[in-house]
Amino acid sequence: xxxxxxxxxxxxxxxxxxxxxxxxxxxxxxxxxxxxxxxxxxxxxxxxxxxxxxxxxxxxxxxxxxxxxxxxxxxxxxxxxxxxxxxxxxxxxxxxxxxxxxxxxxxxxxxxxxxxxxxxxxxxxxxxxxxxxxxxxxxxxxxxxxxxxxxxxxxxxxxxxxxxxxxxxxxxxxxxxxxxxxxxxxxxxxxxxxxxxxxxxxxxxxxxxxxxxxxxxxxxxxxxxxxxxxxxxxxxxxxxxxxxxxxxxxxxxxxxxxxxxxxxxxxxxxx
Amino acid sequence: xxxxxxxxxxxxxxxxxxxxxxxxxxxxxxxxxxxxxxxxxxxxxxxxxxxxxxxxxxxxxxxxxxxxxxxxxxxxxxxxxxxxxxxxxxxxxxxxxxxxxxxxxxxxxxxxxxxxxxxxxxxxxxxxxxxxxxxxxxxxxxxxxxxxxxxxxxxxxxxxxxxxxxxx
Numbered sequence: 001x002x003x004x005x006x007x008x009x010x011x012x013x014x015x016x017x018x019x020x021x022x023x024x025x026x027x028x029x030x031x032x033x034x035x036x037x038x039x040x041x042x043x044x045x046x047x048x049x050x051x052x053x054x055x056x057x058x059x060x061x062x063x064x065x066x067x068x069x070x071x072x073x074x075x076x077x078x079x080x081x082x083x084x085x086x087x088x089x090x091x092x093x094x095x096x097x098x099x100x101x102x103x104x105x106x107x108x109x110x111x112x113x114x115x116x117x118x119x120x121x122x123x124x125x126x127x128x129x130x131x132x133x134x135x136x137x138x139x140x141x142x143x144x145x146x147x148x149x150x151x152x153x154x155x156x157x158x159x160x161x162x163x164x165x166x167x168x169x170x171x172x173x174x175x176x177x178x179x180x181x182x183x184x185x186x187x188x189x190x191x192x193x194x195x196x197x198x199x200x201x202x203x204x205x206x207x208x209x210x211x212x213x214x215x216x217x218x219x220x221x222x223x224x225x226x227x228x229x230x231x232x233x234x235x236x237x238x239x240x241x242x243x244x245x246x247x248x249x250x251x252x253x254x255x256x257x258x259x260x261x262x263x264x265x266x267x268x269x270x271x
Numbered sequence: 272x273x274x275x276x277x278x279x280x281x282x283x284x285x286x287x288x289x290x291x292x293x294x295x296x297x298x299x300x301x302x303x304x305x306x307x308x309x310x311x312x313x314x315x316x317x318x319x320x321x322x323x324x325x326x327x328x329x330x331x332x333x334x335x336x337x338x339x340x341x342x343x344x345x346x347x348x349x350x351x352x353x354x355x356x357x358x359x360x361x362x363x364x365x366x367x368x369x370x371x372x373x374x375x376x377x378x379x380x381x382x383x384x385x386x387x388x389x390x391x392x393x394x395x396x397x398x399x400x401x402x403x404x405x406x407x408x409x410x411x412x413x414x415x416x417x418x419x420x421x422x423x424x425x426x427x428x429x430x431x432x433x434x435x436x437x438x439x
Contacts, residue, residue, distance in 0.1 A: 013321050017354040020329050024343035024350065028401050031342050040337045047338050054292040110295070110339065112302040114403055117340035153340060181403070182411065184301050245298050 031115070033161075041146050041153050042108055042119045048151035051107040051119055059105070059248065066248050073137040099214050100254040102126065104134075107151070111244045114181035116156040118142060122252065123150040133213040133253040139241040140164070140206060140217050141250055157219075158184055158244055165207040166219055166238075168196070174207040177219065177238070184244050186223060189236040196234070198225050204238050211261040213253065275316060283331060286311050291338040294426075302415065305423040306345075308335060309394050310430045312352050313387055317360070317373065328353035341402065348398040352390055359389045387427050395420045 008015065027037070042051065059066075104126075108119035122128045124147050132144040134154050142156040143164075155162055158179050166189055167174035175191035189204055202222045206213040220238040228235050255261075286308040295304050311331060315324060332349030336342050361369075363386040364378055375383060395416045403412050 013325065013354070016322050016325055017350065020325070020350050021347055024329075024333075024347040025401075027343040028347065029404070032404055036340065037342050040333075040342055042338055042340050044337070050288070050291070050338070108296075112298050112304045113339075113341060115341070181408075184298075245301075 036117060036145050036153065036155070038146060042117065043123065043146050043148040043151040043153045045148065045150070048107065048119060048121075048148065052121055052151075055105070055107040055121075062246075062248060069137060070249065098256055100256065102128070102252040102254070104128075104152075104250050104252055106247050106250055109245070109247055110156070111158050111184040114160050116158045117145065118154040118156055118247075120144075120152045120154060120250065120252075121150070123148050123152050125149055128152045128252060129254070131212055131258065133217075133255075134250050135213070135217055135253060136242055136247055136250050138243075139219050140213060141242060141244075141247065143212055144252070156244070157187055157240075164213070165209040166204050167207040168192070168198070169203040169205045169216070171196070174209060175233075175236075177204075185240055187220070187238050187240060189222075189238050190228070190233065192234040192236060194227060194232050194234065198222060198234065198236070200224065204236075211255055211258045214255070279315065279327075282311060282314060283327070287331065287334055287338070290335055295339050299422065300418070303419050303422050305419060305426050306394065306398070307423060307426045307430060309349075309352070309391055309423060310387075310427045312349070312356060312390055313383075313427065313431055321357070324356075325350060325353045344398055344402050347401060348394045351397050352394045355393060356390070359386060359393070363389065383431070384424075384428055387431065388424055391420050391424045391427060392416070395423065 031037070042048065102122065104120045104122040106118055107121050110116040110118060118134075118141070120128075120134070128144060128147050130144055130147060134141040134144060140157060142154040142159070142162065144152050145155045146153045157164060157177065158181075160179055160181050162177070162179060164177040165174055166177040173192055173196045175189050177187055177189055179187045192198070200222050204219045204222065206215060206217040206219060208215040218241050220240040220242075223237045223239040225234050225236040227233070290306065290308045294307050297304050299305075308331060312328065315327075328349040329346050332346035333343070335345040339345070363382050364373070367373060399412045399415045399419075403415075
């Protein structure tokens with residue numbers, strides 16, 4: 001017994017190292033396949049406030065550009081509004097709309113790691129919930145993953161765990177949008193069947209299969225495509241419209257029918 | 272003794288803030304975010320409880336992990352560096368680092384840069400291999416270790432000569 005205790009005392013540093021390393025290794029491996037940790041993430045009070053303080057200071061440097069971007073968007077929205085075909089009051093009634101939109105600001109951006117998470121300055125207090133879609137004026141950004149009282153973390157499209165339904169604009173050929181972690185400007189669209197006619201420069205938009213994003217939100221354009229190893233599906237490189245390194249103002253989208261769709265899907269799966 | 276503790280606490284907090292607010296947002300060439308907090312392992316006093324050093328290193332990494340949503344990657348890399356530091360020191364400064372009167376003042380610039388280089392290399396190898404965790408991306412791992420490691424090393428050498436530790 002004495003010798004065992006002596007042995008442990010002699011190698012106590014190695015034991016400590018082994019224990020802590022095993023602990024962090026387990027969380028690391030878990031984070032590769034499962035959801036982000038609920039307890040330790042940047043939406044928490046301390047981390048969120050530190051990031052917000054930093055963002056408050058640095059946001060002054062991009063005010064002019066950000067203003068121009070918003071004015072451009074207003075111009076585009078007004079053009080759509082003035083040219084809208086149906087103008088009867090029924091279609092504009094807020095009780096019948098499917099999607100709600102809320103603005104937010106990014107307090108932490110990240111695009112260099114294979115699993116990027118962003119942090120927003122909106123939380124439970126603003127009725128943000130998990131699985132809300134996040135877009136910018138130019139295109140899609142990600143999906144809300146964890147929410148605290150005042151902040152929320154977003155799983156970016158630049159995350160190897162991200163998988164978003166997307167299609168080629170004006171067709172109904174849809175596939176999955178994934179990321180291979182190599183270039184922050186380019187994401188991959190997979191599972192588009194071989195018979196689909198493709199042209200470099202075609203626009204990719206979100207598909208109708210998702211209960212998170214509305215249909216036809218722009219994503220990017222086809223940069224390059226080739227067949228995968230089985231020669232039956234395309235691997236498409238999509239160049240994002242969004243400059244992921246420079247994002248400030250974003251919009252959260254809530255699908256009012258999401259809960260209904262999810263319950264229905266889970267019932268169908270159970271049967 | 273108390274001033275050493277205070278200095279190290281201040282360093283700890285400042286390095287965490289510098290890392291998460293400045294260096295994690297650099298994105299130089301799209302993926303280079305230098306991890307300058309590694310310089311903490313250069314500054315931390317040589318004599319002292321090794322277990323405590325490992326716990327502090329783990330905590331430092333873990334806090335940065337929580338900030339950057341990379342759970343436990345920084346923690347395991349820092350922990351490994353803290354565990355291996357005596358070996359690296361013996362390799363760089365020879366056996367005399369264990370003597371009572373050893374300080375970085377008696378070492379040459381080359382020795383100190385080698386020491387920092389090895390610390391950065393070990394840290395980055397652990398970090399990026401676990402971050403990507405796939406042998407088929409070996410080239411990507413090597414590219415990142417080399418590119419980010421070089422920038423980190425340059426910044427660490429600058430930091431360590433700008434704020435040289437107080438003579439003890």
